[in-house]
Amino acid sequence: MLALKYSESLSLDIKSIPPELSSGTALLKVIKSGICKTDTEIIKGYMGFEGILGHEFVAIVEDCEDKSWVGKRVVGEINAGCGECVDCKKGLQRHCSNRTVLGIYSHDGCMAEYTKLPIENLLEVPVSVTDDDAVFTEPLSAACEILEQTEINKDDECIVLGDGKLGILIAWVLSTQSDNVTLMGHHQKKMDLAAWNGVKTTLSEKAGNVKADIVVDATGSKIGLTQAINMCKPRGRLILKSTFADQSELDLSPVVINEITIIGSRCGRFEDGLKLIEEYKPPLKRLVEASYPLVEGLEAFEHAQRKGALKILLSMG
8 A cells, every 4th residue: 555654754655555454443444634743743753653654534444343334434533542551441541651642653644545443443424524624633622622621611711822723723612612712823824714703813923911811822832831821810721732842941930920720731532523523613624725645745744844834635545
């Protein structure tokens, strides 16, 4: 099969072998896959991963032990837990210390004609959800994780810092709960795309001395985190969606002085992302900048790494 692989460098491999079907797993024929920031970081050495890339996908079940799944259009949770540890038994496979992660850690990904996942990780995609929208299930579910971790009230003032793909998705998710959501970033084009369901937008340099009950940092930078801390009201909540390598000193005294609650937030439940797509129909197609066939995967990655690029899709058909 054809696959995008990373091993010291990114390559388009036409000799990859489709994964073998094993007990409890499903063989998936990939329809589409999305390129995200994590993928572009992996090819710079992040996580030390080598293998087939990709964790955002929509696919058709080709084969598995439970034949009722065969032929269904699915997405799949990317974390595969051991099933035996305390976290797995609590339903927290996302935090299993022995987990593998699709296209990120010890598990070949979905930027290929075929991939595989545990059957228990699969969710059927509703008929009303398009392939292009279904590809967004993983990042949208990550945005929905915030709603699982903390209650958002209708009158809560919410600020999302960072106008990348994830920042926009987070603003849209928060807007389903709060009537007062503002996205802040540096690109007017992205601000225009983000205006949906009452979400307000403002360029960061024009924000002034604003404060909010809930501030989400999706900037991916230490500067953004510092700004987020300073924007939190006393006893406000700071949601961290950014990971960054900068280990230089960070002033956390305002966190103590203002009694700010900090919540780290990562992967979410796919059922929440799919449900939000089906019920609220966010305009996800606005975020798709280009689509490439898998055979042009190297060009697609080059495009995805351009400054300010939005979602780049790969089509396997």
